[in-house]
Amino acid sequence: MDFNQDEFLILLLRQLENCTNWDEDRYIDHILRKYEVARQLKQDVSETYPTEANKHPYFVKGIRPLTIVKGLEPVRETLASLPLPSHRKRISLNIAAAVLVAVATTVSLFLAPSTRPHKASAQSSKGVTLQLAKGERIVLGDAMATIPTRYALLSTNAAMLQFLAKPGKEGTLENSLRVPAAGMYSITLADGSVVHLNAATELRFPFSFKDNSREVFVDGEAYFSVAKDAKRPFVVHTKKGDVNVLGTDFNINTYENKLIVCLISGSVMVKRGKGDGIQLKPCQAVELDPESLESSLVVFSSEEVMSWLHGQFRFRQQPLAAVCKAAERLYGVKIRLDSEALGKVKYNGMIDKKEPLQRFLEKLKENGKVDKWYYDEHGTVHLD
Secondary structure (H helix, E strand, C coil), X not given: CCCCHHHHHHHHHHHHCCCCCHHHHHHHHXXXXXXXXXXXXXXXXXXXXXXXXXXXXXXXXXXXXCCCCCCCCCCCHHHHCCCCCCCHHHHHHHHHHHHHHHCCCCCCCCCCCCCCCCCCCCCCCCCCXXXXXXXXXXXXXXXXXXXXXXXXXXXXXXXXXXXXXXXXXXXXXXXXXXXXXXXXXXXXXCCCCEEEECCCEEEEEEXXXXXXXXXXXXXXXXXXXXXXXCCCCEEEECCCCEEEECCCEEEEEXXXXXXXXXXXXXXXXXXXXXXCCEEECCCEEEEECCCCCCEEEEECCHHHHHHHHHCEEEEEEEEHHHHHHHHHHHHCCCEEECCHHHHCCEEEEEEECCCCHHHHHHHHHHCCCCCCEEECCCCCEEEC
């Protein structure tokens, strides 16, 4: 198969919002003609994200919906027997995206179980922790497990956490999910929204949302696929500002004391303090300068912004200092540049988590960005 399904999913969302160019439309048309799975995914996306753009000439009608979560391990019988919520379709597509970008996902709490054996994830959850509201700390391992707690029944595996909240106001208290450097993890929230967390990221969330709002806090980088609920706006709080949502897909990045929000589909409002916010349209991004605190609207490349979802970081004319910061998070190491000038050198290329750190360092030597690299006695990598 000569196409990446998670990148294709994002392209489909962009096309529904009329954000694709002529070459991208031709590519989508080619993939739709060639692959049945692409046509099924197109149908599922168009049913879940109804917009005027569904009238696009490349829209394919009459294809049966994509079957979600085939072959995933069942959880306990009590979870599998739960009734389907009215927003099942949205949850299904979110879980499909989670399977594409996180490689392996536990069966949904709301979907019928399968009997096929579980396939191990290529993305380990080692070091991922869940801190409950009253202080209990749970380490989420690679094995599939069902964990009872005082607030919720948890279902977890190497890629995703899902849960069923217990009745009571305590479910609205804030919990913290922390993903360490070199990690990646996903969570399905109480409303069916799915959040993919990048390395060195924290998400604070409740097991049950309040009746009039849905609020979470993120520090790091995360991709949100938010279930629509007009009566309960979805708000993502960060140290630098808030993102107000009704139902949409967007990426938020707060690394290095910054705030960058990239909108894939739908609509969001980015606000700082009590002043007026910035309304984003699909394919737009807002970036807050960490020093001047001024905000600017930019057009972004989804390929560069979203590549982290499948273990890659892509760079175009980025300072080597910023590239090395990304490498630190991706590999869980410390990198030091032995001169300030070296950190300003522009870099074009990609870091792939499937490749060892040494391969990335050798690439820097091959393209002439550094003369040498070495480890010191503390295990820190130095670039010279």
